[in-house]
Amino acid sequence: MRRSSWQWTPKDDRDRLRALRSHSATRPGPWLPRWGLRTGLPVWGLLAVLSVGAGPPAPRNAARTPPRAPRPAPELVRIRFWTAPDHTRLVFDLSGPPPAEPQFRLSGPTSYEVSIPGVRKSLAVTGEFVGDSLVADIFPAVSDSGVVIRIGLKQTTTPLAFVLAAADGVPDRIVIDVPAPPNPQAELKLEQQLSEIKRSKRLIVAIDPGHGGDDSGALGYRRLPEADIVLAIAKKLRWELEQIPGVSAFLTRTGDYFIPLRRRIELARKYQADIMISIHCNASRNHEATGTEVYFLSLTGATDEASRSLAESENAADLIGGVSAETGDDLLGILFDLRQSDTLRRSSELA
Numbered sequence: 599m600r601r602s603s604w605q606w607t608p609k610d611d612r613d614r615l616r617a618l619r620s621h622s623a624t625r626p627g628p629w630l631p632r633w634g635l636r637t638g639l640p641v642w643g644l645l646a647v648l649s650v651g652a653g654p655p656a657p658r659n660a661a662r663t664p665p666r667a668p669r670p671a672p673e674l675v676r677i678r679f680w681t682a683p684d685h686t687r688l689v690f691d692l693s694g695p696p697p698a699e700p701q702f703r704l705s706g707p708t709s710y711e712v713s714i715p716g717v718r719k720s721l722a723v724t725g726e727f728v729g730d731s732l733v734a735d736i737f738p739a740v741s742d743s744g745v746v747i748r749i750g751l752k753q754t755t756t757p758l759a760f761v762l763a764a765a766d767g768v769p770d771r772i773v774i775d776v777p778a779p780p781n782p783q784a785e786l787k788l789e790q791q792l793s794e795i796k797r798s799k800r801l802i803v804a805i806d807p808g809h810g811g812d813d814s815g816a817l818g819y820r821r822l823p824e825a826d827i828v829l830a831i832a833k834k835l836r837w838e839l840e841q842i843p844g845v846s847a848f849l850t851r852t853g854d855y856f857i858p859l860r861r862r863i864e865l866a867r868k869y870q871a872d873i874m875i876s877i878h879c880n881a882s883r884n885h886e887a888t889g890t891e892v893y894f895l896s897l898t899g900a901t902d903e904a905s906r907s908l909a910e911s912e913n914a915a916d917l918i919g920g921v922s923a924e925t926g927d928d929l930l931g932i933l934f935d936l937r938q939s940d941t942l943r944r945s946s947e948l949a
């Protein structure tokens with residue numbers, strides 16, 4: 599087993615702040631350090647390296663036409679959807695950025711409409727039956743100005759809609775998150791369960807299977823997605839932990855759906871977890887690659903370029919899975935938390 603840690607090497611706190619700021623300007627900040635700092639929990643990321651045959655990603659600009667040639671209107675090329683416990687996510691993949699701003703509106707009590715001007719519809723794209731508790735179906739149609747997608751809702755709710763630019767092998771896309779209404783009965787049941795666990799002074803472990811939904815993670819043999827592998831490992835780990843007297847385990851993700859990094863932390867806090875274990879499987883073009891890595895929170899430990907680049911790519915999950923907006927810059931809070939807590943020491947001991 600190899601142990602690695604991620605490290606900043608700023609000269610003083612001001613440099614450290616600057617380094618963090620410039621980093622977070624282009625993508626979310628370092629993955630494991632941010633998690634540990636915000637949860638206040640020892641963070642233990644388990645990464646199994648699989649030998650896989652994933653090919654190199656396609657060059658991002660490969661399909662672009664030369665600058666002077668007239669560019670064809672982008673197409674709606676695919677409709678995808680995932681059901682999560684608290685929302686349903688619909689994703690409309692485009693072959694290029696939408697030429698005009700898409701319009702979103704509730705067209706009836708249980709009907710939501712997405713208009714995408716200047717976009718054509720691929721013949722391969724047809725209506726989809728979703729049929730979960732929130733969304734009935736999705737109907738794309740050609741309109742005078744482009745494409746209109748009508749979404750049949752099961753109940754009156756206000757979806758959250760946003761446009762995401764192509765990134766890391768995923769295309770330009772429009773994302774619609776349909777939220778589930780609050781479920782007071784389920785919340786009450788969880789609270790009762792947690793207070794019973796706390797009374798019995800059991801150790802609570804939050805197991806966090808990485809990726810999910812439109813963020814499939816690394817692709818392995820026959821394009822097996824990392825998200826599926828780590829979910830299976832996480833469920834097995836939960837079962838193993840539950841066999842130990844005095845230990846309770848929860849999963850942050852129980853199916854194939856996307857969860858933003860921030861939400862994973864909120865869930866660990868909600869479960870009042872003593873430990874958070876995040877599980878990932880790395881891919882390698884080297885078929886001989888094997889072994890495991892443990893990442894833990896550190897500002898002073900050894901680092902290497904591979905560890906750093908892995909932490910950055912895992913942290914980019916929000917760019918691939920997609921969140922609507924970054925909320926707030928709480929770097930000062932992070933640094934303050936760091937000095938106030940013994941999270942660093944506890945993470946290191948656990949790893």
Ligand SMILES: [Zn+2]
Nearest residue numbers: 808815878879
């Ligand atoms: Zn991963």
